[in-house]
Each structure stands twice: as structure tokens, then as C-alpha cells.
Amino acid sequence: MRPHSAHWGVFSAGWRDGALVVRPHPGDPDPNPLIENFTTAIHHRARVTTPMVRRGWLERGPGPDARRGEDGFVPMAWDEVLDRLATELRRVQREHGCEAIFGGSYGWSSAGRFHHAQSQVHRFLNTTLGGYVRSVNSYSAGASGPMLPHVIGTMEEVARRNVTWEQIVEHTDVVLAFGGMALKNSRVASGGISRHVERDSMRAAAARGCRFVSISPLKSDLPEEAAFEWLPAVPGTDTALMLALVHQIVSDGAHDREFIARCCDGWDSFEDYLMGRSDGVAKSCEWAAPICGLPAARLKALARELPGKRVLVVVSHSLQRAEHGEQPVWMGAVLAAALGQPGLPGGGYNYALGTLAHYGKRNNAVPTAALPQGDNAVKAFIPVARISDMLLNPGQPFDYNGRRHTYPHIRLAYWAGGNPFHHHQDLRRLSEAFRTLDTFVVHEIAWTATARHADIVLPCTMTLEREDIGATPTDPLMVAMHRICEPHGLARDDYDIFCDLAKRLGGLEAFSEGRDTRQWLAHLYERTRTGLESQGLEAPDFQSFWQRGEITLPQRDDDGGILRAFRNDPDGARLATPSGKIQVSSPTVAGFGYADCPGHPAWLPPKFAPDTAHPLWLVANQPHTKLHSQLDFGAHSQASKRNGREVCTMHPKAASARGIREGDIVRLFNEIGACLASAHLCADMREDVVQLPTGAWYDPVLDASNRPMCAHGNPNVLTRDIGTSSLAQGCAGQLSTVQVERFDEELPPIRAYEPPAAQEAC
Numbered sequence: 001m002r003p004h005s006a007h008w009g010v011f012s013a014g015w016r017d018g019a020l021v022v023r024p025h026p027g028d029p030d031p032n033p034l035i036e037n038f039t040t041a042i043h044h045r046a047r048v049t050t051p052m053v054r055r056g057w058l059e060r061g062p063g064p065d066a067r068r069g070e071d072g073f074v075p076m077a078w079d080e081v082l083d084r085l086a087t088e089l090r091r092v093q094r095e096h097g098c099e100a101i102f103g104g105s106y107g108w109s110s111a112g113r114f115h116h117a118q119s120q121v122h123r124f125l126n127t128t129l130g131g132y133v134r135s136v137n138s139y140s141a142g143a144s145g146p147m148l149p150h151v152i153g154t155m156e157e158v159a160r161r162n163v164t165w166e167q168i169v170e171h172t173d174v175v176l177a178f179g180g181m182a183l184k185n186s187r188v189a190s191g192g193i194s195r196h197v198e199r200d201s202m203r204a205a206a207a208r209g210c211r212f213v214s215i216s217p218l219k220s221d222l223p224e225e226a227a228f229e230w231l232p233a234v235p236g237t238d239t240a241l242m243l244a245l246v247h248q249i250v251s252d253g254a255h256d257r258e259f260i261a262r263c264c265d266g267w268d269s270f271e272d273y274l275m276g277r278s279d280g281v282a283k284s285c286e287w288a289a290p291i292c293g294l295p296a297a298r299l300k301a302l303a304r305e306l307p308g309k310r311v312l313v314v315v316s317h318s319l320q321r322a323e324h325g326e327q328p329v330w331m332g333a334v335l336a337a338a339l340g341q342p343g344l345p346g347g348g349y350n351y352a353l354g355t356l357a358h359y360g361k362r363n364n365a366v367p368t369a370a371l372p373q374g375d376n377a378v379k380a381f382i383p384v385a386r387i388s389d390m391l392l393n394p395g396q397p398f399d400y401n402g403r404r405h406t407y408p409h410i411r412l413a414y415w416a417g418g419n420p421f422h423h424h425q426d427l428r429r430l431s432e433a434f435r436t437l438d439t440f441v442v443h444e445i446a447w448t449a450t451a452r453h454a455d456i457v458l459p460c461t462m463t464l465e466r467e468d469i470g471a472t473p474t475d476p477l478m479v480a481m482h483r484i485c486e487p488h489g490l491a492r493d494d495y496d497i498f499c500d501l502a503k504r505l506g507g508l509e510a511f512s513e514g515r516d517t518r519q520w521l522a523h524l525y526e527r528t529r530t531g532l533e534s535q536g537l538e539a540p541d542f543q544s545f546w547q548r549g550e551i552t553l554p555q556r557d558d559d560g561g562i563l564r565a566f567r568n569d570p571d572g573a574r575l576a577t578p579s580g581k582i583q584v585s586s587p588t589v590a591g592f593g594y595a596d597c598p599g600h601p602a603w604l605p606p607k608f609a610p611d612t613a614h615p616l617w618l619v620a621n622q623p624h625t626k627l628h629s630q631l632d633f634g635a636h637s638q639a640s641k642r643n644g645r646e647v648c649t650m651h652p653k654a655a656s657a658r659g660i661r662e663g664d665i666v667r668l669f670n671e672i673g674a675c676l677a678s679a680h681l682c683a684d685m686r687e688d689v690v691q692l693p694t695g696a697w698y699d700p701v702l703d704a705s706n707r708p709m710c711a712h713g714n715p716n717v718l719t720r721d722i723g724t725s726s727l728a729q730g731c732a733g734q735l736s737t738v739q740v741e742r743f744d745e746e747l748p749p750i751r752a753y754e755p756p757a758a759q760e761a762c
């Protein structure tokens with residue numbers, strides 16, 4: 001057994017009687033079952049075994065093509081495919097400049113820090129061609145990333161260097177968890193996670209008397225260990241609920257005036273809005289109750305339990321992955337400020353705590369490995385979730401964070417380490433968008449829908465087939481990720497593919513700096529070693545680290561980050577906002593003049609809410625059996641499917657009104673698209689919600705009436721490709737509106753994992 005690491009846990013792996021066996025790290029108190037997905041994935045038929053070129057591209061050359069996604073593929077030897085790709089990269093650069101190359105290439109790829117595919121592709125494009133059109137922000141935090149710095153501080157500070165689980169166990173009286181804190185989510189961290197502490201921390205806090213309140217459409221968003229109270233609010237209405245709590249607290253005169261005067265800016269104009277002095281609508285509990293679908297008395301009672309307590313407000317990533325997603329992120333900070341809590345141990349506002357294992361943790365006191373990406377000479381960029389808009393609207397303007405920009409005209413897109421047919425919305429529109437390209441290049445381990453839409457598919461190794469370093473700044477264990485098996489088929493490391501391409505483009509030295517993989521690992525490890533050495537700690541050399549398989553890094557004191565420092569000394573440790581204080585209102589944001597993101601947090605009713613045609617909310621959240629779409633074909637993910645389909649969960653009353661029983665195959669649909677799923681009935685959820693997680697591989701087919709649908713259950717055929725607002729333009733894929741009906745036609749087979757048959761060129 002040898003050590004290895006994934007975004008979902010540290011483990012060791014080896015072969016027993018011809019089968020791959022994985023064992024969680026012995027120090028992990030609550031291991032993540034997702035590691036089981038590896039056991040059957042490694043040689044699965046869905047793996048890409050050889051370089052492939054789309055037949056239409058080969059026969060007619062680069063150019064827009066409606067057959068992308070449906071065409072056949074021709075296998076090609078590595079040397080020939082890399083020659084052709086190098087020639088095409090040069091052509092695009094010569095004819096259109098690097099502004100025509102999209103290398104934004106979003107995606108999580110795998111945990112090793114050297115083979116981090118996004119860093120590899122960015123470094124390659126920077127060092128060999130001079131740059132590429134990039135993307136900013138993430139699908140995780142598309143709205144909060146740009147919003148939080150206007151209000152309180154960067155995402156990193158507010159999410160990652162703030163309240164710890166240790167503080168919650170010791171100090172917190174009430175955790176208000178908007179969007180819950182589901183263990184399925186906090187089991188994951190990019191770069192790896194060695195100890196899953198969330199379950200035990202919640203249990204210990206609850207045992208001490210800490211009260212957890214989960215505001216979420218699904219009861220399953222907090223574990224039993226938290227012994228929580230559940231407020232099943234209507235999706236997308238958290239801002240109204242928070243406004244009502246603050247309205248009640250202010251009406252009772254229970255807000256912390258001293259903290260507000262000392263640490264906040266712009267309270268008065270917000271209070272005018274809150275109390276209805278500026279718009280004639282008091283944001284009272286009676287006002288919010290019908291919006292949120294909760295009794296006013298319950299909201300009032302909750303508001304009255306908060307003043308004087310150590311209260312922690314948590315807003316999950318999911319809340320901001322929706323129309324007007326900026327508002328709950330801002331309002332969460334204002335709620336905590338009204339209670340005077342920011343900066344207190346275990347109190348205040350910790351955006352996103354519980355949504356990933358990065359948050360609620362101490363930070364390492366030494367740096368960990370990261371591959372430098374080089375300099376990008378191209379200035380053009382897009383907010384990451386505007387990919388289809390960019391490809392479909394070259395030359396058109398778009399708003400972002402107070403400025404107006406223009407979409408570049410992209411001819412070539414280069415993707416490594418991500419699956420846009422997992423992460424993006426309105427997948428049929430995305431298909432159309434990729435068809436506008438001259439050339440689409442994808443490095444993949446498996447035949448995802450993204451690979452199927454590519455012109456050039458290059459098979460890359462998966463993590464178990466190569467050596468790497470697993471590390472993240474919020475986990476003390478740095479892991480020597482040993483190779484567990486040989487590459488599948490002709491797969492090669494992303495790094496080696498880029499080296500061979502760089503050589504053809506005359507940029508090998510700049511890209512590789514003359515190092516092979518082992519030499520890079522030793523080079524990247526050196527930063528950590530010197531960090532240890534400079535603190536007088538044991539600083540093993542690379543060979544010793546590699547032989548030991550892991551090393552435990554020192555961590556910083558639990559000092560409460562910028563918010564504690566600011567609370568203790570508002571003048572000396574000003575926040576990085578324009579006023580140096582918490583911006584309850586923001587003249588900067590008001591100055592942008594966006595109707596969809598005004599100058600203080602506000603309730604903005606969604607444009608897309610349930611109606612008679614689509615009466616149910618769709619909650620398209622993270623899957624509990626995999627990370628995104630990764631290893632969807634693996635054992636653990638497959639075991640949760642029924643009839644090969646993804647499972648959607650709905651309330652028994654919503655089901656019986658539609659003649660749907662447990663296990664029936666249903667069709668979910670709206671004006672965007674449709675998909676099949678197997679229905680699971682559950683009373684612990686709102687009646688007006690159907691939940692279908694992301695992650696099932698896109699499997700487009702036509703039904704008996706020739707209407708397109710996904711046979712497998714990918715919810716992104718149902719989500720709208722709209723930005724959260726003109727400010728952040730983030731992904732709004734968490735919520736949609738749908739109708740559901742029993743599907744009585746003959747079931748189409750699932751073909752998502754069948755590789756395209758190798759064809760001969762004509």
C-alpha cells in the first residue's frame with residue numbers, strides 16, 4: 001500500500017489479487033467513502049486510451065461546425081497529433097493573436113499540486129504563446145468573490161481565516177446556518193483533506209449547548225449530530241428572512257449600537273430601507289413570512305433569541321449560486337454586525353463555513369507547493385460562468401464589477417482539468433457555443449461530454465498513475481502521492497504532453513525550466529522545507545519526505561484573522577473596504593448604478609420563480625456520492641443510481657399529486673430542457689422543491705416526440721445561463737424551476753460512459 005491523496009481524502013492504495021484496494025488514512029476520524037470510486041475507475045471503459053481527432057476537423061480543417069458533440073473520432077499517434085496541434089496553435093496566434101485563445105479552462109482536476117491541470121495549461125499558454133483569455137472567479141463563489149471585498153474583506157479572509165471549528169466547540173451559543181452545513185460538502189477540499197473533523201465538532205458543540213439552526217429547503221443539510229432546529233425556507237428567500245430578523249432586533253432596540261457606530265459604515269441609509277422609511281415597506285417578520293413560507297411568529301421568536309448570545313452567521317456557497325446571489329452574502333454580514341458579533345471567538349460572520357473542508361480550520365505556518373503560472377500578456381477576461389455568452393456574442397459588451405468590458409472573439413479553446421458539461425448551465429446552449437470555435441482541445445482521463453465535443457482529445461493520466469505532492473494551506477498533512485499503477489492505454493501526464501508541445505513551439509526551456517516531474521516535485525517541496533528550517537523545525541530533505549510518505553506541518557495560532565484584529569482596533573487594523581469598516585451600505589456599489597445590485601443589501605424578488613407551467617423549485621446541489629462529475633462511473637457513485645439513473649428527491653405529497661411512486665422514472669422539464677431521473681420520496685423537505693444533484697454525465701437523447709433530454713439526470717439541462725447580477729456575473733445554477741411527470745415511455749439506455757467507436761478517416 002502506498003500513500004496518495006484526493007480532494008476527498010488522504011488514503012493508501014495498492015493491488016490485492018488483481019483488484020485495487022484503498023484504505024483511508026488511519027488518522028482520519030470520519031473518512032470519506034468517495035475514495036471507493038477509485039477502485040473500479042482505474043481501467044474503466046470510459047477512460048480515454050489513445051489520442052483522438054474529430055473526423056470533421058480532420059477532413060475539413062478548423063472552423064465552426066454543428067457536428068461537434070455528435071461526430072466520430074479518428075485515433076492518431078502522439079507525434080502526429082501534437083504536430084497538428086502545434087501547427088494549429090501557431091496559426092491561431094498568427095492570424096488572430098492570443099486574444100483568440102481561451103485558456104480559462106475552469107475545473108477542479110485532481111489534488112496533486114504539480115499536476116494541477118489548470119496551472120499546467122495556463123503556464124503552457126503563457127510561456128510558449130505569450131498568453132490567453134482567462135476567466136476570473138469560480139463556480140463555487142462567483143457572486144461572493146467580487147462582493148465580499150466591497151463589504152468586509154476578501155473571500156480568503158472571511159471564509160478561510162476566520163472562525164474555527166475549535167472556537168465553535170468552545171464558544172458559540174447559536175449557529176445560524178443558511179444553506180446548512182452538510183457533511184457531504186465539508187468532506188471535500190481542493191488539494192486534499194486528512195482529517196474530517198466537522199461531524200465530531202458539531203456533536204461536541206451541541207453537547208455543550210450550542211444551538212444549530214439550519215435554514216434550508218432540505219433537512220439533510222445538517223447532520224443529526226448537530227441536534228438542530230430546521231427552518232425550511234423557500235429557496236432564494238434568505239435575504240428577506242435575514243432582513244426580518246434584523247428588523248425585529250432593531251424594533252426591539254436590541255441591536256448593538258456601540259458596535260455599529262464603531263465598526264460599521266452606512267447603517268443609517270440601510271436602516272431607512274429596513275424600517276420602510278425609504279420605500280414604504282417595513283421588512284418585518286410579517287412581511288417576510290409569506291415570502292419565506294415560514295410563520296411570522298417563528299421568525300420573531302428566533303430574532304428574540306439572538307441578542308446577547310454568541311451568534312455565528314454562516315451563509316453557504318449555494319445561496320449565492322442563484323439570481324441576486326450577492327444579496328444574502330452581504331446581508332449575512334449585516335445580520336452579524338447588527339448583533340455586534342464580528343471578530344468575537346466563535347461569533348460573527350463566517351461565509352461558507354461547512355461547505356468545504358478548507359473552512360473552519362487553522363492555516364499552515366509554512367508555504368506549500370504551487371506551480372508558477374508565468375505572465376499573461378492578454379488583458380481580456382470573462383467572469384468564469386460567462387463562457388457561452390462569450391463564445392456566442394464576440395464583440396458584445398458586458399458589465400462586471402462597475403466596468404463595461406467586451407467579449408473577445410475566441411477561435412480556439414484549450415481545456416484541461418475541468419468539465420464544462422458538468423459545471424455550466426443550459427447545456428444545449430453550451431453545445432451551440434462550442435460549435436462556434438475553430439478548434440477545441442481537451443485533455444481528459446475519460447470520455448466526458450466535454451471530450452466528446454472536442455476536436456482534439458488527448459488522453460491524460462489520472463492521479464493514481466503519477467507522482468505528486470498533495471497539500472492545501474488549511475490542512476497540516478502534506479502527502480507524498482506515490483504512483484499506484486502504470487498509465488492506462490497511451491495516456492500521458494498533462495505535463496509531458498505540454499513539454500512535447502512546447503518543444504514543437506520552441507518554448508520547452510521556458511515551460512519546463514529543464515526539470516522532469518521528480519525534479520519539479522523536489523523544487524516545489526523546497527519552499528516548504530526552507531519554511532520549516534527558518535522556524536527551527538525539523539526540515540527533512542525531499543528524499544526523506546518521499547520515503548516517509550507524509551509530513552505534518554506547523555499551523556498558525558487561532559487568532560481570529562482580520563475581523564478579530566479589526567474589532568480590537570478599528571483604526572489600527574482597518575478592513576480593506578473603502579471606509580475601512582464593515583460596509584452596511586456601499587457608495588461604491590451604489591455608484592455602479594446596477595438595478596440588480598443596489599447600494600445596500602435588499603430583497604430583490606427573483607425573475608424566475610415557480611409558476612403554473614413550472615411549479616416546483618429545482619435544487620441542483622452538490623452530489624454526495626462523488627466530487628462533481630469526477631469518477632461518476634466509479635463503484636460508490638454507481639451504487640447510488642437506480643436503473644442507471646441519477647436519483648431525484650421529492651416530497652411524497654408532490655409525488656402523489658403527480659401519480660409518482662418511489663423508484664419511478666420521472667421526467668423533469670422546463671423551457672430550457674428536460675432530463676430523466678429516478679424518484680425518491682422524502683418528507684424531510686419542502687413540498688415545492690425537487691432536488692437533483694449535479695454530477696450525472698450528460699447523455700443527450702431524443703424522446704418519442706423528438707424532444708431533447710438527458711437520459712441520465714444531469715440537472716444542468718434545466719438551469720438558466722444567467723449571471724447572478726451585473727456586479728459579479730456569477731453562476732446561478734443552484735436553483736431553477738421545473739415540472740415533473742412520470743415517464744412511461746420505453747427507457748433509453750445510458751450511453752454516457754460508452755467511448756466513441758474509433759473510425760477511419762475518409
Ligand SMILES: Nc1nc2c(c(=O)[nH]1)N[C@H]1C(S)=C(S)[C@@H](COP(=O)(O)OP(=O)(O)OC[C@H]3O[C@@H](n4cnc5c(=O)[nH]c(N)nc54)[C@H](O)[C@@H]3O)O[C@H]1N2
Binds near residue numbers: 419446622
Ligand atoms: N447546477 C449546478 N451546477 C454547478 C454547481 C451547482 O451547485 N449547481 N456547482 C458548481 C461548482 S461549485 C463547481 S466547483 C463546478 C465544478 O465543475 P468542474 O470542476 O468542471 O467539475 P469536475 O467534475 O471536478 O471536473 C474535473 C474534470 O477534470 C478531469 N480530470 C481529473 N484529473 C485530471 C488531470 O489530471 N488532468 C486533466 N486534464 N483532467 C483531469 C476529470 O475527469 C473531470 O472531467 O460545478 C459547478 N456547477
Ligand SMILES: Nc1nc2c(c(=O)[nH]1)N[C@H]1C(S)=C(S)[C@@H](COP(=O)(O)OP(=O)(O)OC[C@H]3O[C@@H](n4cnc5c(=O)[nH]c(N)nc54)[C@H](O)[C@@H]3O)O[C@H]1N2
Binds near residue numbers: 185187355620
Ligand atoms: N460530496 C461533495 N462535496 C462537495 C462537492 C461535491 O461535488 N461533492 N463540491 C464542493 C464544492 S466545489 C463546493 S463549491 C461546495 C459547494 O457548497 P454549497 O454550494 O454550499 O453546496 P450545495 O450542496 O450545492 O448546497 C448546500 C445546500 O444549500 C441548500 N440550498 C440551496 N438553495 C438554497 C437557498 O436558496 N437557501 C437556502 N437557505 N439553502 C439553499 C440546498 O438544500 C443544498 O443542499 O461543496 C463542496 N463539497
Ligand SMILES: [Mo]
Binds near residue numbers: 139141
Ligand atoms: Mo465549487
